[in-house]
Amino acid sequence: MTEKIAFERPKPLADRATHYCPGCSHGIVHRLVAETLQDMDLVENTIAVSAIGCSVFLYNYIMVDTVEAPHGRAPAVATGVKRARPDRFVFTYQGDGDLASIGMAEIMHCANRGERVSVVFVNNTIYGMTGGQMAPTTLVGQKTTTCPSGRCRDSEGMPIRMAEIIASLGGTAYASRVAVDTIKHLNQAKKALRKAFEVQVNGLGFGFVEFLATCPTNWKMSSIDANKRIAEEMIPYFPLGDFKDVTTGKGVC
Amino acid sequence: MSTGKKLFIKGNEAVAYGALAAGCKCFFGYPITPQNDIPEFMSKAMPKAGGQFVQAESEVAAANMLLGAAACGVRAMTSSSSPGVSLKQEAISYMAGSELPGVIVNMNRGGPGLGDIGPSQGDYFQSVKGGGHGDYRTLVLAPGNCQEAYDLTMLAFDLAYKYTNPVLILGDAILGQMKEPVSVGEPIAVDEAEGGDWKLTGAKGRPYRILKSLHLEEGSLAEHNLKLAAKYESMRGEVRFESFETKDAELVVVAYGSIGRIVKTVVRKLRQEGLKVGLFRPITLYPYPSAALVELAQEGKRFLTVEHNMGQMIEDVRLSLCGLADSAFFGFPPGNMPTPEDFEQPVRQALGR
Numbered sequence: 122m123t124e125k126i127a128f129e130r131p132k133p134l135a136d137r138a139t140h141y142c143p144g145c146s147h148g149i150v151h152r153l154v155a156e157t158l159q160d161m162d163l164v165e166n167t168i169a170v171s172a173i174g175c176s177v178f179l180y181n182y183i184m185v186d187t188v189e190a191p192h193g194r195a196p197a198v199a200t201g202v203k204r205a206r207p208d209r210f211v212f213t214y215q216g217d218g219d220l221a222s223i224g225m226a227e228i229m230h231c232a233n234r235g236e237r238v239s240v241v242f243v244n245n246t247i248y249g250m251t252g253g254q255m256a257p258t259t260l261v262g263q264k265t266t267t268c269p270s271g272r273c274r275d276s277e278g279m280p281i282r283m284a285e286i287i288a289s290l291g292g293t294a295y296a297s298r299v300a301v302d303t304i305k306h307l308n309q310a311k312k313a314l315r316k317a318f319e320v321q322v323n324g325l326g327f328g329f330v331e332f333l334a335t336c337p338t339n340w341k342m343s344s345i346d347a348n349k350r351i352a353e354e355m356i357p358y359f360p361l362g363d364f365k366d367v368t369t370g371k372g373v374c
Numbered sequence: 375m376s377t378g379k380k381l382f383i384k385g386n387e388a389v390a391y392g393a394l395a396a397g398c399k400c401f402f403g404y405p406i407t408p409q410n411d412i413p414e415f416m417s418k419a420m421p422k423a424g425g426q427f428v429q430a431e432s433e434v435a436a437a438n439m440l441l442g443a444a445a446c447g448v449r450a451m452t453s454s455s456s457p458g459v460s461l462k463q464e465a466i467s468y469m470a471g472s473e474l475p476g477v478i479v480n481m482n483r484g485g486p487g488l489g490d491i492g493p494s495q496g497d498y499f500q501s502v503k504g505g506g507h508g509d510y511r512t513l514v515l516a517p518g519n520c521q522e523a524y525d526l527t528m529l530a531f532d533l534a535y536k537y538t539n540p541v542l543i544l545g546d547a548i549l550g551q552m553k554e555p556v557s558v559g560e561p562i563a564v565d566e567a568e569g570g571d572w573k574l575t576g577a578k579g580r581p582y583r584i585l586k587s588l589h590l591e592e593g594s595l596a597e598h599n600l601k602l603a604a605k606y607e608s609m610r611g612e613v614r615f616e617s618f619e620t621k622d623a624e625l626v627v628v629a630y631g632s633i634g635r636i637v638k639t640v641v642r643k644l645r646q647e648g649l650k651v652g653l654f655r656p657i658t659l660y661p662y663p664s665a666a667l668v669e670l671a672q673e674g675k676r677f678l679t680v681e682h683n684m685g686q687m688i689e690d691v692r693l694s695l696c697g698l699a700d701s702a703f704f705g706f707p708p709g710n711m712p713t714p715e716d717f718e719q720p721v722r723q724a725l726g727r
């Protein structure tokens with residue numbers, strides 16, 4: 122009987138173990154990014170901007186030219202990169218603390234200017250790297266180390282829905298929210314990522330994909346339960362789908 | 375450097391012309407008085423030069439855009455004034471840590487806080503001692519007139535690339551807003567190979583590159599800090615200063631930037647009376663021209679440091695002279711506009727005349 126390889130490591134993905142916890146979604150999103158860069162033949166033309174968070178070591182796993190941005194500033198750094206090298210493919214990879222809290226100004230204005238960059242946004246509803254503090258995306262009632270009795274709407278506000286906000290900005294060509302908890306969602310996620318990359322390559326504007334992701338360690342859950350939480354708790358508040366797509370006219374005013 | 379075309383322009387414009395001449399291709403700004411002429415000029419000049427101008431959402435963003443352009447090895451600049459430069463410190467620290475070249479202009483205004491929009495030298499510490507976090511240094515150039523603003527801006531780009539380090543231009547509201555004739559030249563052709571061994575271009579036909587300041591592996595950060603320290607030490611050779619009438623001087627007044635310029639007027643006046651006074655004007659504030667001060671001290675001269683703040687550079691003067699001599703100090707408070715008359719009395723007093 123001959124063996125058939127059904128599943129290969131994308132070339133830009135380094136052949137090494139990651140530092141991510143078991144059940145963490147970062148590895149899956151890394152793979153999707155690497156696959157899409159390869160599929161679109163962008164690997165040697167890419168300049169990545171890594172952000173501060175668990176994924177700061179992006180450059181240890183995705184083998185493309187990379188510059189490390191200060192916490193939250195990746196969209197500004199990416200703006201500088203793209204303006205300096207307009208013919209290169211530029212993407213940022215950011216967590217929800219990084220993008221939706223300290224980096225809120227930078228992401229909004231980068232999108233609004235319609236910078237030809239793509240943003241991979243990993244929303245795990247928590248600050249992973251610093252040990253599980255409340256994020257702007259933490260769900261109401263969710264317990265974290267800085268909202269130990271659960272996020273309270275009255276004092277901490279409601280979780281921020283970034284994909285919808287980004288979709289409302291004029292420079293955005295594509296804004297979508299996806300999840301990586303099931304095969305069906307993975308396939309949708311890959312398509313969305315490709316689109317967010319394509320709008321940049323085709324010069325249409327800013328591309329944005331929000332990935333609903335797990336953080337089993339800081340959620341204090343098993344990997345399996347964490348994966349289930351995406352469908353049970355996150356998707357009801359953070360609906361999946363495209364919120365803007367200039368190629369189809371969706372969400373364009 | 376310049377081809378002799380003379381323009382009657384403000385110090386701010388001289389900085390912008392200098393950047394253009396040095397091959398600057400990306401400018402990132404944010405409005406703040408008294409430096410608005412620079413982004414306004416660049417918003418017109420950059421597109422014409424085939425470059426890019428971005429009015430950023432904040433100085434935080436502008437400086438991080440600089441970081442991004444610098445990572446690509448493209449000559450880039452940002453400018454601001456004191457409150458804005460405070461916001462740039464994050465990116466400056468990351469650029470120093472990641473060894474990225476870029477030029478940051480500060481047209482110093484009065485502080486602390488919102489202060490005023492008039493001249494001040496209150497940002498000496500912030501500029502020279504490292505305004506951001508971590509153990510790092512930036513070269514600091516302090517022009518005293520509009521021609522120098524042009525020349526030193528050109529030099530700043532070369533130094534930034536020579537040392538792969540941020541370079542600060544420290545002017546003030548006087549320099550930014552005063553007009554003088556300045557010789558300007560055509561833009562130089564920047565060597566395509568500049569930054570060739572580190573810049574990000576997409577990893578085509580070569581191993582991929584990482585520009586970062588995070589060093590978590592055992593021993594890695596210590597090694598990095600030692601490497602940076604050696605680099606900062608090697609910058610010593612860039613020391614620049616002006617010595618005016620110091621040869622036979624009994625008293626040497628130490629002052630930089632616009633204040634050095636005003637003190638020069640005082641020196642000229644007192645010289646006409648036969649008083650033996652001179653001016654020592656540091657042009658590089660980092661590296662500080664300590665060795666030249668030591669030589670003057672060894673000749674037995676006395677010193678008076680004059681600043682447009684309540685005492686900052688005086689610390690470097692005293693450190694330089696340590697064990698050999700001391701320096702008197704006259705501080706003119708930010709908030710008021712100094713004239714030669716303001717400095718004449720303190721200089722006479724230090725002379726004992």
Ligand SMILES: Cc1ncc(C[n+]2csc(CCOP(=O)(O)OP(=O)(O)O)c2C)c(N)n1
Pocket residue numbers: 173174175176192215216217218219220243245247248249250251256
């Ligand atoms: C200016 C600054 N403030 C705070 C930190 C500390 N810090 C490091 S990572 C992080 C948040 C990470 O959370 P997130 O962006 O959600 O990414 P995750 O780790 O969950 O993937 C923080 C606050 C920092 N590095 N810099």
